[in-house]
Amino acid sequence: MALRSDVTRRLGSKLCRFCGAALKRTFVDLGMSPFCETYPSEADLDKGETYYPLHVYVCDECLLVQLEEFQSPESIFSDYAYFSSYSDSWLKHAENYCGKMIAKLNLDKRSFVVEVASNDGYLLQYFVKRQVPVLGIEPAANLYKAAVEKGVPTLTQFFGVELAKELVAERGGADLVLGNNVLAQVPDLNDFVEGLKILLNADGVLTLEFPHLLRLIERNEFDTIYHEHFSYFSLLTTVRIMEAHGLKVFDVEELASHGGSLRVYACRAENQLHRIEASVQNLIEQENNAGQNSPEGYSGFAEKVKQVKLDLVDFLITAAREGKSVAGYGAPGKSATLLQYCGIGKDLIRYTVDRSAYKQGRFLPGSHIPIYHPDRIRETKPDFVMILPWNLRSEIVEQLKFIREWGGRFIVPIPKVEIF
Numbered sequence: 311m312a313l314r315s316d317v318t319r320r321l322g323s324k325l326c327r328f329c330g331a332a333l334k335r336t337f338v339d340l341g342m343s344p345f346c347e348t349y350p351s352e353a354d355l356d357k358g359e360t361y362y363p364l365h366v367y368v369c370d371e372c373l374l375v376q377l378e379e380f381q382s383p384e385s386i387f388s389d390y391a392y393f394s395s396y397s398d399s400w401l402k403h404a405e406n407y408c409g410k411m412i413a414k415l416n417l418d419k420r421s422f423v424v425e426v427a428s429n430d431g432y433l434l435q436y437f438v439k440r441q442v443p444v445l446g447i448e449p450a451a452n453l454y455k456a457a458v459e460k461g462v463p464t465l466t467q468f469f470g471v472e473l474a475k476e477l478v479a480e481r482g483g484a485d486l487v488l489g490n491n492v493l494a495q496v497p498d499l500n501d502f503v504e505g506l507k508i509l510l511n512a513d514g515v516l517t518l519e520f521p522h523l524l525r526l527i528e529r530n531e532f533d534t535i536y537h538e539h540f541s542y543f544s545l546l547t548t549v550r551i552m553e554a555h556g557l558k559v560f561d562v563e564e565l566a567s568h569g570g571s572l573r574v575y576a577c578r579a580e581n582q583l584h585r586i587e588a589s590v591q592n593l594i595e596q597e598n599n600a601g602q603n604s605p606e607g608y609s610g611f612a613e614k615v616k617q618v619k620l621d622l623v624d625f626l627i628t629a630a631r632e633g634k635s636v637a638g639y640g641a642p643g644k645s646a647t648l649l650q651y652c653g654i655g656k657d658l659i660r661y662t663v664d665r666s667a668y669k670q671g672r673f674l675p676g677s678h679i680p681i682y683h684p685d686r687i688r689e690t691k692p693d694f695v696m697i698l699p700w701n702l703r704s705e706i707v708e709q710l711k712f713i714r715e716w717g718g719r720f721i722v723p724i725p726k727v728e729i730f
């Protein structure tokens with residue numbers, strides 16, 4: 311299969327990020343939305359915002375589901391608001407991963423581990439603690455600083471073929487290369503994956519974690535589609551992309567993170583240390599059974615998404631007519647996609663709350679729904695609280711059970727609208 315080169319990427323629009331074929335088939339069109347990680351402050355409200363299409367295509371040739379990129383990665387990542395170290399469960403996930411890989415690959419002080427998009431060093435710090443030499447690569451300057459403070463050597467650069475070659479020339483190949491939640495955000499996919507291959511030494515192992523398209527479709531997680539995520543991967547397309555760059559996917563695990571993710575293990579195609587495990591074929595069969603091995607199999611999602619909009623807006627309008635108040639809980643990036651697509655503003659949801667001090671006093675992008683401290687819920691006693699980070703549903707219901715004192719109820723919008 312021909313690969314898309316950087317030249318075709320610049321010349322043409324709507325060409326597949328991986329194979330270069332023209333993109334003609336709509337997966338879902340979510341309308342227009344501002345960038346979801348930009349939370350306007352009070353002063354920004356008078357300035358207006360730029361909206362970009364959230365029109366997702368599936369490539370007829372290679373089946374990669376994708377959005378066009380409308381913003382340079384430099385501007386997305388220069389000052390990224392998401393610090394991985396803020397989440398306890400994510401830190402635990404990272405620590406477990408390190409222990410597992412040290413045992414599996416016999417890593418020690420002579421080994422070399424590289425993480426691409428290493429965030430604030432939340433993961434590599436556990437290798438550092440166990441004396442395994444590491445290098446983080448993180449383009450966001452504020453995250454880079456936090457990583458260095460943790461004692462994690464970090465380069466503040468974008469990763470691709472050029473940087474991989476420099477690193478190999480300086481330090482030799484890596485025994486373990488990892489990338490968590492970065493593959494979806496890479497505009498030049500072929501340059502990035504080729505870079506990963508170059509960086510791996512002959513016996514080296516690559517692990518990549520990313521949200522699994524099969525779960526996104528099954529669980530109707532359309533709000534995880536946003537401008538910062540350019541590509542949405544099935545295992546089938548992942549194997550194809552890796553093969554095109556001389557890499558072999560030899561194992562895969564399913565993880566609960568981000569609404570259902572995959573951890574894919576790969577090595578150089580010629581590496582004989584790793585046989586392809588049954589897990590790979592089993593999961594590809596699940597995808598085939600769901601119709602994901604043909605372009606036609608991707609139809610039907612848009613209709614499911616529309617149903618959420620009809621049910622949610624219907625409920626909110628009825629509540630508004632009856633004089634009931636609705637507040638949100640949480641201000642995750644995905645809330646912007648949901649609210650913009652459904653056309654929900656302050657007239658239907660008065661405010662939302664978030665634990666992040668950075669977001670309090672700011673506004674949701676597009677809808678300009680104000681974000682307050684969580685105490686606001688107890689003070690204003692809303693009739694309904696809509697849980698925007700539905701992936702944390704049970705945790706939030708437990709935290710907010712006090713709303714029952716005044717007869718408050720919860721709304722969960724996804725996978726389908728539920729009131730309880």
Ligand SMILES: [Zn+2]
Nearest residue numbers: 326329369372
């Ligand atoms: Zn393609």
